[in-house]
Amino acid sequence: MDTENSTAFVVIREEGLKIAKTLKNSLGGVIFAKSGIEGDGLVHFDRLRELFEKLFKSYRRIIGIMATGIAVRMVSGLMESKYKDPAVVVVDEGGRFAISLLSGHEGGANSLTLHISSIIGCQPIITTATESLKRHVVGIGFRKHTTKNQIKEAILKALNMVNIETCDVRFISTCWHKAGNSSLIDASSELGLQVRFLPRFLYENELYNFKESTAEKYLGVKNIAEASALLASFNPKLILRKTVFDGVTVAIAREGAFGL
Incomplete structure (x- = not known):
């Protein structure tokens, strides 16, 4: 695993790889791709849940290029505290939305969501009360x-x-x-x-x-x-x-x- 302060991108289908690579060029980090997805510099995985368990311990920012429902199921049971959990942001494979899913304030997911929207032009979705009002x-x-x-x-x-x-x-x-x-x-x-x-x-x-x-x-x-x-x-x-x-x-x- 990489250093604690780095960014992990998780891609489960080939359609999300271009977005992950575009974001990585600006944010740095490592792209974890489902086995079978081809590309240079990728770290492959087989089981998504096992990957999330490892990423939660070693990365401060996790960007999942996937459906929100999948990401919610993956983080379920892994959360400890908003002061400890990594920032988790979900980007749909169409590159239309970036959603601040976990650790919006303390973990920096809200600011990361805005940063992502600045890179690919998607709509940032931030639902914490202080922002949505x-x-x-x-x-x-x-x-x-x-x-x-x-x-x-x-x-x-x-x-x-x-x-x-x-x-x-x-x-x-x-x-x-x-x-x-x-x-x-x-x-x-x-x-x-x-x-x-x-x-x-x-x-x-x-x-x-x-x-x-x-x-x-x-x-x-x-x-x-x-x-x-x-x-x-x-x-x-x-x-x-x-x-x-x-x-x-x-x-x-x-x-x-x-x-x-």
Whole structure:
């Protein structure tokens, strides 16, 4: 087995291998594949339950490319404590959803789910109460040399305009081009918010008619702030259209589950 802090990917059908390899390229770790699945660098297993028993003891993050029901049966009886259990995230073989299944907060499954969604563009499913009650997504765009304070102040001013607190925000959303930007990461950390970076192909979906902005000149996509807020939300409605604060563009979407 690998070190305690590594990531294990579990693939039970060949259809899930491409997703596992894509995630491994960004997250690192080891791919465990059902015997009969061919590929380089795979660790094969025969019995899924026995594998999960071993992974629970040696890995801190387990990503299963499989149905949620299978994963639930595999972790049943293995759980000890939310402070000890590894983060478990399930991704469907179609790459449409990433579900935070176990150890959402303490184990980091919630943040891992967002990270996965940033890599493959799937919908993150997080059901812990503190996250699922938050109904707002902040979309943001800014230039390369924007400072942490500029970003932080822009977000706070935007939220104030629509009478929303940071505790009502599910996460900040922006484009792939900003992944790893220290100013954004530091600003979001000070605000107590997470960031979801959306892959390029989502912005190029012809089903959406996003308004053009300067982003088209620099990134080749029409819009960042409004598009990021809408693309990262469920049944969204813009409650703040793109607004510029000291060079930082912010848009806010409210998710409308059950028409609320």
